[in-house]
């Protein structure tokens with residue numbers, strides 16, 4: 001008898017998943033598109049969320065083998081204003097709402113993305129049903145998911161929040177540590193079954209991003225069922241992210257994988273990620 005795992009591995013439709021529309025981070029990688037920068041599509045508990053739609057999000061969602069239909073989105077969420085996280089936000093609002101002809105959905109963003117440094121154009125704001133400002137300690141209900149923004153990140157002067165996605169009822173939770181400098185309170189804030197970390201640097205730099213050593217500290221402290229590293233800068237890309245992930249896995253004693261452009265990750269971890 002084949003084990004359940006292997007039979008699930010063959011299925012084509014992964015209904016609860018994260019699709020990585022880009023795994024590049026920081027300016028050079030994004031400017032040269034060494035890796036794509038379209039953010040993440042999360043299908044969780046019947047709710048479709050788009051996180052951090054950077055440049056190329058729409059193109060990546062429409063040119064993949066199994067096209068993604070933006071009109072199925074329930075919400076678009078920005079962790080912060082930087083272009084590698086927000087470049088396609090206006091495009092995706094228009095795509096979500098059928099060119100603005102069928103207003104729907106929700107937009108979540110830090111206040112500065114809407115006010116002092118508005119990356120969301122005013123005319124597309126009428127296309128969405130609701131716009132919410134993210135704040136530290138916030139909890140927001142989207143469909144059958146609660147999104148929490150437990151702590152403000154230390155990311156230069158950009159107002160930045162990561163997110164914890166918790167389905168109502170049973171099912172795996174997803175914690176997303178967006179761009180930030182390391183600080184110890186991150187570990188308590190981001191408990192989740194699946195932990196996604198934006199790891200820009202290979203080695204420590206006095207700059208506002210996590211490096212591999214920071215990721216190791218967080219994975220050890222949080223002990224998720226699976227950690228996924230993504231949002232790579234050039235130093236991580238040169239070091240081969242899958243080798244970095246393997247080293248993290250053996251050091252942390254927790255399963256760690258490196259995201260690939262186009263990868264689909266089954267939230268229930270019953271099938272291997274597919275690109």
Ligand SMILES: [Zn+2]
Nearest residue numbers: 080082155179
């Ligand atoms: Zn940033």
